[in-house]
Amino acid sequence: MSVMAEPELNSLRQLPAVATVLATAEAAALLERHGRVATTDAIRQAIDSAREALRATPAAVPGAIEIAQRAGELLEAHAPGLRPLFNLTGTVLHTNLGRAVLAEAAIEAAVAAMRHAVALEYDLADGSRGERDDHLRSLLCALTGAEDATVVNNNAAAVLLCLNTFALGREAVVSRGELIEIGGAFRLPDIMARAGARMVEVGTTNRTHPADYQDALNERTGLVLKVHTSNYRIQGFTAEVGARELAVIAAAAGVPLLNDLGSGSLVDLSRYGLAKEPTVREAVAEGARLVTFSGDKLLGGPQAGFIVGDRALIEQINRNPLKRALRVDKLRLAAIEATLNLYRDPDRLAERLPTLRFLARGKANIEAQARRLQPAVAERFGGAFVVEVGDCLSQVGSGALPLDTLASAALMIRARGSQGALEPLAAALRVLPRPIIGRIADGALRLDLRCLAEADEAPLLESLARLNVDGLTAHAP
Numbered sequence: 001m002s003v004m005a006e007p008e009l010n011s012l013r014q015l016p017a018v019a020t021v022l023a024t025a026e027a028a029a030l031l032e033r034h035g036r037v038a039t040t041d042a043i044r045q046a047i048d049s050a051r052e053a054l055r056a057t058p059a060a061v062p063g064a065i066e067i068a069q070r071a072g073e074l075l076e077a078h079a080p081g082l083r084p085l086f087n088l089t090g091t092v093l094h095t096n097l098g099r100a101v102l103a104e105a106a107i108e109a110a111v112a113a114m115r116h117a118v119a120l121e122y123d124l125a126d127g128s129r130g131e132r133d134d135h136l137r138s139l140l141c142a143l144t145g146a147e148d149a150t151v152v153n154n155n156a157a158a159v160l161l162c163l164n165t166f167a168l169g170r171e172a173v174v175s176r177g178e179l180i181e182i183g184g185a186f187r188l189p190d191i192m193a194r195a196g197a198r199m200v201e202v203g204t205t206n207r208t209h210p211a212d213y214q215d216a217l218n219e220r221t222g223l224v225l226k227v228h229t230s231n232y233r234i235q236g237f238t239a240e241v242g243a244r245e246l247a248v249i250a251a252a253a254g255v256p257l258l259n260d261l262g263s264g265s266l267v268d269l270s271r272y273g274l275a276k277e278p279t280v281r282e283a284v285a286e287g288a289r290l291v292t293f294s295g296d297k298l299l300g301g302p303q304a305g306f307i308v309g310d311r312a313l314i315e316q317i318n319r320n321p322l323k324r325a326l327r328v329d330k331l332r333l334a335a336i337e338a339t340l341n342l343y344r345d346p347d348r349l350a351e352r353l354p355t356l357r358f359l360a361r362g363k364a365n366i367e368a369q370a371r372r373l374q375p376a377v378a379e380r381f382g383g384a385f386v387v388e389v390g391d392c393l394s395q396v397g398s399g400a401l402p403l404d405t406l407a408s409a410a411l412m413i414r415a416r417g418s419q420g421a422l423e424p425l426a427a428a429l430r431v432l433p434r435p436i437i438g439r440i441a442d443g444a445l446r447l448d449l450r451c452l453a454e455a456d457e458a459p460l461l462e463s464l465a466r467l468n469v470d471g472l473t474a475h476a477p
């Protein structure tokens, strides 16, 4: 321990005590707002920081009011990590930004389920115990043509549960061309191992033939797996066995075919000017006895995994104890039910489902919005940055339609005279009370407006008004 000089020791003694700070009017306001425990902690933290600062450099000793103010700043700095932001990345289903934004009907249903008791596992007709999946079963069957359906936490869980139910201690046959990894920790070989299935790879990376599957099938086989290569394409000299043919091969061997669609759409997207992604109804009609897909990708709902298919198989899945561990809560069930209900009226689906509304937006519409906002945005950025309307390409995201881009328009922000200021600018936009997330490319910070709802235009300008541009240009080389 270093010996302190006399004047420094004196100044440390002059720091106010916690009780003194708590007695100020400033602290009273903090107590009212944040409560006793958090306020006292923040005051202690403010005093500790002041003590450290004084030890480092002698300076004026802050009084009780100033400490209370600093404590207030500390308390306000704890903005919730999951606060709303503006997704102007151009990726509609951005996994890191929470994928699908929910429809109003789904939001209302989830809020009601939070606020009130609901008949989650209760049969209102006869007052007996009910099944939580019953709420969705008939809707899912009507929308997909399947005999039965069940729902779990996400599509990774759906695949895990199917594998564990039908291939535990048995073999699961899959093409080498379909051994996918999906963003981060979902790797098919790992999921198969954790499900207790022995993976039997057939074919090669680029070509798999019917005989490859037939040769691998035997009395130890529990399941044949087909996986939609959702986030990549193998092009060139390729061959794969289609689901229809594979369903026949699996049936002849007496084992179910599971077709994991990943995104899996409930409607034909070409109707909205998008490239075609296989629909769940088609996958069911092709003969797969089980089909799995996500709730928060193209479907546009909350995170969930659906398994649809043969009644006998779904019943077996529901009896697996893992199902209990992977089940979905009432909030999400309410939101899923409301989202699925929107699909019963396809004519108004694009109006009501934000995911589809964003995906279906034409470039002209986005560009008009960009032109409308450009003058106000340019003004917010002052003279240090140039703001122009430019062309860009949006993506669907979440591995859906990986090669398809959507023509879009963006506000392109360039530093006047230097490009070095873009990183600090992007960082400053990320820490706004409502963060703005764009993308830096070709010397510009690009704000793709595809996912900016009209109702969010004014909040975006309000957010930008809080940006301190002066601090940013100082960093420019």
Ligand SMILES: *Cc1c(COP(=O)(O)O)cnc(C)c1O
Pocket: 154, 155, 156, 157, 159, 180, 182, 186, 227, 228, 229, 230, 231, 260, 261, 262, 263, 293, 294, 295, 296, 304, 305, 398, 399
């Ligand atoms: C996205 C995806 C998954 C995982 O789905 P989550 O809902 O993210 O758990 C599984 N398989 C395929 C083919 C996918 O595209």
